[in-house]
Amino acid sequence: GAGVSQSPSNKVTEKGKDVELRCDPISGHTALYWYRQSLGQGLEFLIYFQGNSAPDKSGLPSDRFSAERTGGSVSTLTIQRTQQEDSAVYLCASSSGGWDTEAFFGQGTRLTVV
Amino acid sequence: GENVEQHPSTLSVQEGDSAVIKCTYSDSASNYFPWYKQELGKRPQLIIDIRSNVGEKKDQRIAVTLNKTAKHFSLHITETQPEDSAVYFCAGGDFNKFYFGSGTKLNVKP
Numbered sequence: 008g009a010g011v012s013q014s015p016s017n018k019v020t021e022k023g024k025d026v027e028l029r030c031d032p033i034s035g036h037t038a039l040y041w042y043r044q045s046l047g048q049g050l051e052f053l054i055y056f057q058g059n060s061a062p063d064k065s066g067l068p069s070d071r072f073s074a075e076r077t078g079g080s081v082s083t084l085t086i087q088r089t090q091q092e093d094s095a096v097y098l099c100a101s102s103s104g105g106w107d108t109e110a111f112f113g114q115g116t117r118l119t120v121v
Numbered sequence: 122g123e124n125v126e127q128h129p130s131t132l133s134v135q136e137g138d139s140a141v142i143k144c145t146y147s148d149s150a151s152n153y154f155p156w157y158k159q160e161l162g163k164r165p166q167l168i169i170d171i172r173s174n175v176g177e178k179k180d181q182r183i184a185v186t187l188n189k190t191a192k193h194f195s196l197h198i199t200e201t202q203p204e205d206s207a208v209y210f211c212a213g214g215d216f217n218k219f220y221f222g223s224g225t226k227l228n229v230k231p
Binding site: 040042048049050051052055063065098108109110112113114115 | 122127153155163164165166167170210218219220221222223224
């Protein structure tokens, strides 16, 4: 595809349930990022993948959050036992990882925990 | 990790005036500073970036300046137009990973 694709675009879940958010990066991009944007807030770094290197998970807010990237392409962000404070827009971005480092963002997944 | 702070959180200017948004960073090793614009309901998009070997960069009505010694960088928008209204995010880090500021909501009044 031409850009970063995320699914679903909207997700409403009950407190305590697990959710999976998907990101399809731009083909060939080795770097992939997950950010969280709460209402009216900035972009909070969650996790970063670069090629085959171990991911940088330093931004994950708790052990309920995990992410994987299969085959160096598609990534899934999983939130277990969701809480109301997890409600936010989750944005995925990818970049070539080289000197030309523009990060291209997906449209995001709006997660609402009720 | 890097800590990027951004000011002001909101900025209102009259059409045609200039707007300046300022950011500071904490990690002296940071060498890449992009600026993203996020229009309402849309994804963030890169508008300009600067690397640590450059002090200033300009692209039409927007310019960025970087002071490595003071660890701060700024976005300047001249001759603002209503379509400049958006949230602007600065970021700092290296070409592998960067951290965003909290954003500035710019409102350009016609």
